[in-house]
Amino acid sequence: MKKVGLLGGTFDPPHLGHLFIAQEVQYRLGLDEVWFIPAYEAPHKAKSRTDAGIRLEMVQAAIADNKHFRMEPIEVDRLGKAYTFDTITLLQEMHPGTAFHFIIGADLVESLHTWYRIDELVDIVTFAGVGRPGYELKTTYPVTYVDIPELEISSSMIRERVEQGAPVHYLLKDEVSDIIKEQKLYAER
Numbered sequence: 001m002k003k004v005g006l007l008g009g010t011f012d013p014p015h016l017g018h019l020f021i022a023q024e025v026q027y028r029l030g031l032d033e034v035w036f037i038p039a040y041e042a043p044h045k046a047k048s049r050t051d052a053g054i055r056l057e058m059v060q061a062a063i064a065d066n067k068h069f070r071m072e073p074i075e076v077d078r079l080g081k082a083y084t085f086d087t088i089t090l091l092q093e094m095h096p097g098t099a100f101h102f103i104i105g106a107d108l109v110e111s112l113h114t115w116y117r118i119d120e121l122v123d124i125v126t127f128a129g130v131g132r133p134g135y136e137l138k139t140t141y142p143v144t145y146v147d148i149p150e151l152e153i154s155s156s157m158i159r160e161r162v163e164q165g166a167p168v169h170y171l172l173k174d175e176v177s178d179i180i181k182e183q184k185l186y187a188e189r
Helices: 016-029 052-063 074-078 084-094 106-110 118-124 155-164 174-183
Strands: 002-009 033-038 069-071 098-105 126-130 143-146
Touching (some): 016 052, 016 126, 016 143, 033 074, 052 074, 052 174, 074 084, 106 126
Parallel strands (some): 033 069, 098 126
């Protein structure tokens, strides 16, 4: 059976922290691949500042050099708010015989009790939880904990740095930084 990790998010922008988490979970759980799933509109966040098409382009640029990574645009293609239960159900229909591991940070581990159809979701997907500064990996739901070094990088921090004119070179892949510059992203509110 193929083992695939799923890493969802707005990826506004995708940064080295996302790539590091995906690589570490892929390695430590022996996953065949990790699929990045950009959300069109995340149910737990404010609407993304950046057009979904540009975010897809940034994710593709960020993962292009890793043969174990791929982008899955299923949530952008569906438009609107995407709930993990619906996404996993569709992916299982599209890819029978694949065991999915949904990768989440400790902030999301702590909020699992609020997720749409969580009691059914834990029966159809394995959650892989990773640490995140300022959060604990505590929940009553089944989560496979993956111990990885924590990196304090966030998309919101990168947006703020771009807005302030601060350097972001060692926080993003150069290809993503180039798209941000070309599209003039995050420079103004």
